[in-house]
Amino acid sequence: MNWFSDHRANNLIYGVIFVLIVSALAVVGYMLSGWSFGDSLFMTVITIFTVGYDEVRPLDTVMLRGITITLIVLGCTAMIYLTGALVQFITFTQLQAVLGNTRMSKQIEELKNHVIICGFGRIGNMLAKELNAGKADLVIIEPNADRYNEAKAQGYLCIHADAIEENSLKQAGIDEARALATVVSSDPVNVFVTLSARSLNNSILIIARGEEPATEKKLFQAGANAVVLPAHIGAEQVASMILFPAIAGVIQYSERRRQMELDFRTLGLEISIVVAAEGSAFTGLTVEEIERQAEGTFFIVAIEQAGTGTADRPLPTTCIKPGDGVTILSRSGRPNLVNKFSEPAPSAA
Numbered sequence: 001m002n003w004f005s006d007h008r009a010n011n012l013i014y015g016v017i018f019v020l021i022v023s024a025l026a027v028v029g030y031m032l033s034g035w036s037f038g039d040s041l042f043m044t045v046i047t048i049f050t051v052g053y054d055e056v057r058p059l060d061t062v063m064l065r066g067i068t069i070t071l072i073v074l075g076c077t078a079m080i081y082l083t084g085a086l087v088q089f090i091t092f093t094q095l096q097a098v099l100g101n102t103r104m105s106k107q108i109e110e111l112k113n114h115v116i117i118c119g120f121g122r123i124g125n126m127l128a129k130e131l132n133a134g135k136a137d138l139v140i141i142e143p144n145a146d147r148y149n150e151a152k153a154q155g156y157l158c159i160h161a162d163a164i165e166e167n168s169l170k171q172a173g174i175d176e177a178r179a180l181a182t183v184v185s186s187d188p189v190n191v192f193v194t195l196s197a198r199s200l201n202n203s204i205l206i207i208a209r210g211e212e213p214a215t216e217k218k219l220f221q222a223g224a225n226a227v228v229l230p231a232h233i234g235a236e237q238v239a240s241m242i243l244f245p246a247i248a249g250v251i252q253y254s255e256r257r258r259q260m261e262l263d264f265r266t267l268g269l270e271i272s273i274v275v276a277a278e279g280s281a282f283t284g285l286t287v288e289e290i291e292r293q294a295e296g297t298f299f300i301v302a303i304e305q306a307g308t309g310t311a312d313r314p315l316p317t318t319c320i321k322p323g324d325g326v327t328i329l330s331r332s333g334r335p336n337l338v339n340k341f342s343e344p345a346p347s348a349a
Contacts, residue, residue, distance in 0.1 A: 015082030198223030
Protein backbone atom coordinates (compact mmCIF):
# COMPACT_ATOMS: atom_id res chain seq x y z
CA MET A 1 0.00 0.00 0.00
CA ASN A 2 2.84 2.42 0.80
CA TRP A 3 4.43 1.64 -2.56
CA PHE A 4 1.27 2.69 -4.38
CA SER A 5 1.03 5.85 -2.33
CA ASP A 6 4.67 6.78 -3.07
CA HIS A 7 4.12 5.95 -6.75
CA ARG A 8 1.24 8.41 -7.03
CA ALA A 9 3.13 11.10 -5.11
CA ASN A 10 6.06 10.69 -7.51
CA ASN A 11 3.72 11.05 -10.50
CA LEU A 12 2.48 14.33 -9.04
CA ILE A 13 6.02 15.60 -8.53
CA TYR A 14 7.05 14.55 -12.04
CA GLY A 15 4.01 16.36 -13.45
CA VAL A 16 4.93 19.62 -11.72
CA ILE A 17 8.54 19.36 -12.90
CA PHE A 18 7.38 18.63 -16.46
CA VAL A 19 5.14 21.73 -16.52
CA LEU A 20 7.87 23.95 -15.06
CA ILE A 21 10.49 22.78 -17.56
CA VAL A 22 8.18 23.28 -20.58
CA SER A 23 7.14 26.71 -19.29
CA ALA A 24 10.72 27.81 -18.65
CA LEU A 25 11.88 26.71 -22.13
CA ALA A 26 8.94 28.51 -23.75
CA VAL A 27 9.63 31.75 -21.86
CA VAL A 28 13.29 31.60 -22.85
CA GLY A 29 12.32 30.91 -26.49
CA TYR A 30 10.01 33.92 -26.68
CA MET A 31 12.59 36.17 -25.02
CA LEU A 32 15.23 35.07 -27.54
CA SER A 33 12.79 36.18 -30.24
CA GLY A 34 12.81 39.71 -28.79
CA TRP A 35 9.84 39.59 -26.41
CA SER A 36 9.91 40.99 -22.88
CA PHE A 37 9.82 38.64 -19.89
CA GLY A 38 6.30 39.74 -18.98
CA ASP A 39 4.94 39.12 -22.48
CA SER A 40 6.76 35.78 -22.71
CA LEU A 41 5.40 34.57 -19.36
CA PHE A 42 1.85 35.73 -20.14
CA MET A 43 1.88 34.01 -23.52
CA THR A 44 3.20 30.80 -21.98
CA VAL A 45 0.54 30.73 -19.25
CA ILE A 46 -2.48 31.38 -21.51
CA THR A 47 -1.21 28.77 -23.98
CA ILE A 48 -0.55 26.02 -21.43
CA PHE A 49 -3.85 26.55 -19.68
CA THR A 50 -5.66 26.90 -23.04
CA VAL A 51 -7.41 30.08 -21.92
CA GLY A 52 -7.69 31.30 -25.51
CA TYR A 53 -6.88 35.01 -25.16
CA ASP A 54 -5.44 36.82 -28.17
CA GLU A 55 -1.70 36.68 -28.69
CA VAL A 56 0.13 39.49 -26.94
CA ARG A 57 2.26 39.97 -30.06
CA PRO A 58 1.93 38.84 -33.66
CA LEU A 59 3.31 35.37 -34.36
CA ASP A 60 4.78 36.46 -37.66
CA THR A 61 7.99 34.46 -37.79
CA VAL A 62 8.71 30.79 -38.29
CA MET A 63 10.54 30.66 -34.96
CA LEU A 64 7.64 32.17 -32.99
CA ARG A 65 5.13 29.85 -34.61
CA GLY A 66 7.38 26.86 -34.00
CA ILE A 67 7.78 27.79 -30.31
CA THR A 68 4.01 28.23 -29.95
CA ILE A 69 3.16 24.92 -31.65
CA THR A 70 5.68 23.09 -29.50
CA LEU A 71 4.34 24.83 -26.38
CA ILE A 72 0.75 23.86 -27.26
CA VAL A 73 1.67 20.19 -27.75
CA LEU A 74 4.03 19.78 -24.78
CA GLY A 75 2.26 22.25 -22.49
CA CYS A 76 -1.20 20.75 -22.89
CA THR A 77 0.25 17.26 -22.53
CA ALA A 78 2.06 18.32 -19.34
CA MET A 79 -1.12 19.86 -17.88
CA ILE A 80 -3.20 16.78 -18.72
CA TYR A 81 -0.57 14.58 -17.06
CA LEU A 82 -0.39 16.85 -14.01
CA THR A 83 -4.17 17.06 -13.65
CA GLY A 84 -4.49 13.28 -13.91
CA ALA A 85 -1.76 12.71 -11.34
CA LEU A 86 -3.40 15.22 -8.97
CA VAL A 87 -6.85 13.61 -9.25
CA GLN A 88 -5.34 10.15 -8.88
CA PHE A 89 -3.39 11.17 -5.77
CA ILE A 90 -6.38 12.85 -4.07
CA THR A 91 -8.76 10.01 -4.90
CA PHE A 92 -6.34 7.33 -3.76
CA THR A 93 -5.56 9.16 -0.51
CA GLN A 94 -9.24 9.42 0.34
CA LEU A 95 -9.88 5.82 -0.65
CA GLN A 96 -6.90 4.66 1.40
CA ALA A 97 -8.29 6.44 4.47
CA VAL A 98 -11.72 4.89 4.01
CA LEU A 99 -10.34 1.39 3.43
CA GLY A 100 -7.91 1.77 6.34
CA ASN A 101 -10.71 2.71 8.75
CA THR A 102 -12.88 -0.12 7.40
CA ARG A 103 -10.09 -2.65 7.86
CA MET A 104 -9.41 -1.39 11.38
CA SER A 105 -13.11 -1.66 12.27
CA LYS A 106 -13.12 -5.23 10.96
CA GLN A 107 -10.10 -6.10 13.12
CA ILE A 108 -11.74 -4.60 16.20
CA GLU A 109 -14.95 -6.57 15.56
CA GLU A 110 -12.95 -9.81 15.56
CA LEU A 111 -11.26 -9.12 18.93
CA LYS A 112 -12.19 -11.06 22.05
CA ASN A 113 -10.82 -10.83 25.58
CA HIS A 114 -9.08 -7.55 24.72
CA VAL A 115 -8.41 -4.32 26.62
CA ILE A 116 -9.94 -0.91 25.92
CA ILE A 117 -7.93 2.21 26.77
CA CYS A 118 -9.89 5.46 26.95
CA GLY A 119 -7.48 8.34 26.38
CA PHE A 120 -4.06 8.34 24.73
CA GLY A 121 -2.32 11.01 26.74
CA ARG A 122 0.92 10.46 28.63
CA ILE A 123 -0.47 7.71 30.86
CA GLY A 124 -2.51 6.14 28.05
CA ASN A 125 0.57 6.00 25.83
CA MET A 126 2.69 4.38 28.53
CA LEU A 127 -0.11 1.98 29.41
CA ALA A 128 -0.48 0.90 25.78
CA LYS A 129 3.24 0.15 25.58
CA GLU A 130 3.15 -1.92 28.76
CA LEU A 131 0.09 -3.90 27.61
CA ASN A 132 1.62 -4.41 24.20
CA ALA A 133 4.79 -5.76 25.85
CA GLY A 134 2.52 -8.15 27.74
CA LYS A 135 1.04 -9.33 24.42
CA ALA A 136 -2.46 -8.06 25.23
CA ASP A 137 -4.82 -7.12 22.41
CA LEU A 138 -6.00 -3.56 22.89
CA VAL A 139 -8.17 -0.83 21.39
CA ILE A 140 -7.66 2.87 22.05
CA ILE A 141 -10.48 5.45 22.08
CA GLU A 142 -9.16 9.00 21.61
CA PRO A 143 -11.14 12.13 20.53
CA ASN A 144 -8.10 14.35 19.90
CA ALA A 145 -7.01 14.13 16.24
CA ASP A 146 -3.28 14.50 16.92
CA ARG A 147 -3.24 11.85 19.64
CA TYR A 148 -5.43 9.55 17.54
CA ASN A 149 -2.98 9.83 14.64
CA GLU A 150 -0.08 9.21 17.04
CA ALA A 151 -1.73 6.03 18.32
CA LYS A 152 -2.50 4.93 14.78
CA ALA A 153 1.10 5.58 13.69
CA GLN A 154 2.33 3.34 16.51
CA GLY A 155 0.28 0.49 15.08
CA TYR A 156 -2.51 0.34 17.65
CA LEU A 157 -6.13 -0.35 16.81
CA CYS A 158 -7.87 2.91 17.61
CA ILE A 159 -11.16 4.76 17.32
CA HIS A 160 -11.38 8.50 16.74
CA ALA A 161 -14.26 9.28 19.09
CA ASP A 162 -15.15 10.33 22.63
CA ALA A 163 -15.35 7.50 25.13
CA ILE A 164 -18.28 9.13 26.94
CA GLU A 165 -20.46 8.10 23.98
CA GLU A 166 -21.83 4.58 24.41
CA ASN A 167 -21.54 3.97 20.67
CA SER A 168 -17.78 4.44 20.95
CA LEU A 169 -17.55 1.78 23.65
CA LYS A 170 -19.73 -0.56 21.61
CA GLN A 171 -17.55 0.06 18.54
CA ALA A 172 -14.50 -0.83 20.66
CA GLY A 173 -16.10 -4.19 21.42
CA ILE A 174 -16.88 -3.69 25.08
CA ASP A 175 -19.18 -6.74 25.05
CA GLU A 176 -16.18 -9.00 24.35
CA ALA A 177 -13.51 -7.02 26.23
CA ARG A 178 -11.99 -8.30 29.46
CA ALA A 179 -10.82 -4.95 30.81
CA LEU A 180 -11.23 -1.21 30.34
CA ALA A 181 -8.87 1.49 31.57
CA THR A 182 -10.16 5.05 31.50
CA VAL A 183 -7.15 7.30 31.98
CA VAL A 184 -8.42 10.67 30.76
CA SER A 185 -7.17 13.68 32.73
CA SER A 186 -10.74 14.74 33.58
CA ASP A 187 -12.35 13.15 36.64
CA PRO A 188 -15.96 13.78 35.45
CA VAL A 189 -15.18 12.08 32.13
CA ASN A 190 -13.64 9.07 33.88
CA VAL A 191 -16.69 8.76 36.15
CA PHE A 192 -19.07 8.95 33.19
CA VAL A 193 -17.06 6.44 31.14
CA THR A 194 -17.00 4.07 34.12
CA LEU A 195 -20.79 4.31 34.50
CA SER A 196 -21.34 3.68 30.79
CA ALA A 197 -18.89 0.79 30.63
CA ARG A 198 -20.37 -0.91 33.69
CA SER A 199 -23.89 -0.62 32.29
CA LEU A 200 -22.77 -2.16 28.98
CA ASN A 201 -20.71 -5.00 30.48
CA ASN A 202 -21.36 -5.96 34.08
CA SER A 203 -18.43 -8.39 34.29
CA ILE A 204 -15.67 -6.28 32.71
CA LEU A 205 -12.66 -5.24 34.80
CA ILE A 206 -12.67 -1.42 35.00
CA ILE A 207 -9.64 0.54 36.16
CA ALA A 208 -10.18 4.29 36.38
CA ARG A 209 -7.82 7.20 36.79
CA GLY A 210 -8.58 9.84 39.42
CA GLU A 211 -6.92 13.23 39.60
CA GLU A 212 -8.34 14.18 43.00
CA PRO A 213 -8.38 11.79 45.97
CA ALA A 214 -12.03 12.77 46.60
CA THR A 215 -12.96 11.26 43.22
CA GLU A 216 -11.84 7.77 44.26
CA LYS A 217 -15.07 7.01 46.12
CA LYS A 218 -17.21 8.27 43.21
CA LEU A 219 -15.37 6.05 40.75
CA PHE A 220 -15.88 2.99 42.94
CA GLN A 221 -19.56 3.85 43.23
CA ALA A 222 -19.73 4.21 39.44
CA GLY A 223 -18.52 0.65 39.06
CA ALA A 224 -14.71 0.76 38.92
CA ASN A 225 -12.86 -2.29 40.22
CA ALA A 226 -9.77 -0.25 40.99
CA VAL A 227 -8.87 3.44 41.04
CA VAL A 228 -5.40 4.80 40.40
CA LEU A 229 -4.04 8.21 41.30
CA PRO A 230 -1.18 9.29 38.98
CA ALA A 231 0.57 10.93 41.93
CA HIS A 232 0.83 7.54 43.64
CA ILE A 233 0.75 4.93 40.91
CA GLY A 234 2.10 4.66 37.37
CA ALA A 235 1.06 3.16 34.07
CA GLU A 236 3.08 0.02 34.78
CA GLN A 237 0.93 -0.73 37.83
CA VAL A 238 -2.26 -0.15 35.82
CA ALA A 239 -0.99 -2.62 33.23
CA SER A 240 -0.14 -5.14 35.93
CA MET A 241 -3.71 -5.00 37.24
CA ILE A 242 -4.96 -5.99 33.78
CA LEU A 243 -2.26 -8.45 32.75
CA PHE A 244 -1.48 -10.15 36.07
CA PRO A 245 -4.57 -10.21 38.30
CA ALA A 246 -3.21 -12.94 40.58
CA ILE A 247 -0.29 -10.81 41.75
CA ALA A 248 -2.14 -7.51 41.56
CA GLY A 249 -4.93 -8.98 43.66
CA VAL A 250 -2.51 -9.21 46.54
CA ILE A 251 -0.50 -6.03 46.22
CA GLN A 252 -3.05 -3.72 44.56
CA TYR A 253 -6.65 -4.68 45.25
CA SER A 254 -6.62 -5.91 48.82
CA GLU A 255 -7.60 -3.81 51.81
CA ARG A 256 -4.15 -4.49 53.24
CA ARG A 257 -2.40 -2.79 50.32
CA ARG A 258 -1.78 0.57 51.97
CA GLN A 259 -0.63 -0.98 55.21
CA MET A 260 1.68 -3.37 53.35
CA GLU A 261 3.19 -0.49 51.38
CA LEU A 262 3.77 1.44 54.59
CA ASP A 263 5.41 -1.59 56.19
CA PHE A 264 7.72 -2.04 53.22
CA ARG A 265 8.63 1.64 53.13
CA THR A 266 9.38 1.58 56.83
CA LEU A 267 11.93 -1.11 56.02
CA GLY A 268 13.21 0.86 53.05
CA LEU A 269 11.68 -1.59 50.56
CA GLU A 270 9.26 -1.32 47.65
CA ILE A 271 7.29 -3.98 45.76
CA SER A 272 6.25 -3.60 42.12
CA ILE A 273 5.40 -5.56 38.99
CA VAL A 274 7.22 -5.26 35.66
CA VAL A 275 6.53 -6.89 32.30
CA ALA A 276 9.30 -8.85 30.60
CA ALA A 277 9.25 -7.51 27.04
CA GLU A 278 10.22 -9.69 24.12
CA GLY A 279 13.87 -9.19 23.19
CA SER A 280 14.71 -7.34 26.42
CA ALA A 281 18.01 -7.77 28.21
CA PHE A 282 16.54 -9.88 31.03
CA THR A 283 14.14 -11.97 28.92
CA GLY A 284 15.50 -15.49 28.52
CA LEU A 285 17.67 -15.33 31.64
CA THR A 286 17.03 -17.30 34.81
CA VAL A 287 16.04 -15.74 38.12
CA GLU A 288 19.48 -16.55 39.50
CA GLU A 289 21.25 -14.84 36.58
CA ILE A 290 19.10 -11.71 36.86
CA GLU A 291 19.55 -11.39 40.63
CA ARG A 292 23.29 -11.85 40.19
CA GLN A 293 23.34 -8.90 37.79
CA ALA A 294 21.14 -6.89 40.17
CA GLU A 295 23.81 -7.25 42.89
CA GLY A 296 21.26 -7.03 45.70
CA THR A 297 19.34 -3.99 44.40
CA PHE A 298 16.22 -6.12 43.90
CA PHE A 299 14.93 -9.69 44.21
CA ILE A 300 12.30 -11.57 42.20
CA VAL A 301 9.58 -12.85 44.52
CA ALA A 302 6.86 -14.04 42.09
CA ILE A 303 6.24 -14.69 38.39
CA GLU A 304 2.88 -14.83 36.64
CA GLN A 305 2.47 -15.76 32.98
CA ALA A 306 -0.08 -13.55 31.20
CA GLY A 307 -3.48 -15.22 30.98
CA THR A 308 -2.78 -17.97 33.53
CA GLY A 309 -4.26 -16.23 36.55
CA THR A 310 -1.74 -17.91 38.86
CA ALA A 311 1.40 -16.50 40.45
CA ASP A 312 4.24 -18.83 41.32
CA ARG A 313 7.20 -18.46 43.62
CA PRO A 314 10.12 -18.93 41.24
CA LEU A 315 13.04 -21.29 41.60
CA PRO A 316 16.54 -19.91 40.92
CA THR A 317 16.52 -21.85 37.63
CA THR A 318 13.17 -20.44 36.45
CA CYS A 319 13.58 -18.75 33.07
CA ILE A 320 11.89 -15.40 32.41
CA LYS A 321 9.77 -15.58 29.25
CA PRO A 322 8.38 -12.74 27.08
CA GLY A 323 5.15 -11.39 28.54
CA ASP A 324 5.77 -12.70 32.07
CA GLY A 325 4.73 -10.49 34.97
CA VAL A 326 7.66 -10.29 37.37
CA THR A 327 7.14 -9.12 40.95
CA ILE A 328 10.27 -7.54 42.37
CA LEU A 329 11.16 -6.44 45.85
CA SER A 330 13.69 -3.63 45.83
CA ARG A 331 15.12 -0.89 47.93
CA SER A 332 13.07 2.31 47.86
CA GLY A 333 13.39 3.98 44.49
CA ARG A 334 13.24 2.04 41.26
CA PRO A 335 16.71 0.57 40.47
CA ASN A 336 18.00 1.40 36.99
CA LEU A 337 18.63 -2.28 36.32
CA VAL A 338 14.85 -2.91 36.43
CA ASN A 339 14.64 -1.15 33.05
CA LYS A 340 16.40 -4.16 31.53
CA PHE A 341 13.06 -5.99 31.67
CA SER A 342 11.79 -3.60 28.96
CA GLU A 343 14.93 -2.31 27.20
CA PRO A 344 16.21 -4.33 24.22
CA ALA A 345 19.25 -6.48 24.79
CA PRO A 346 22.52 -4.93 23.47
CA SER A 347 23.51 -6.31 20.10
CA ALA A 348 26.66 -8.39 19.92
CA ALA A 349 29.69 -6.49 18.65
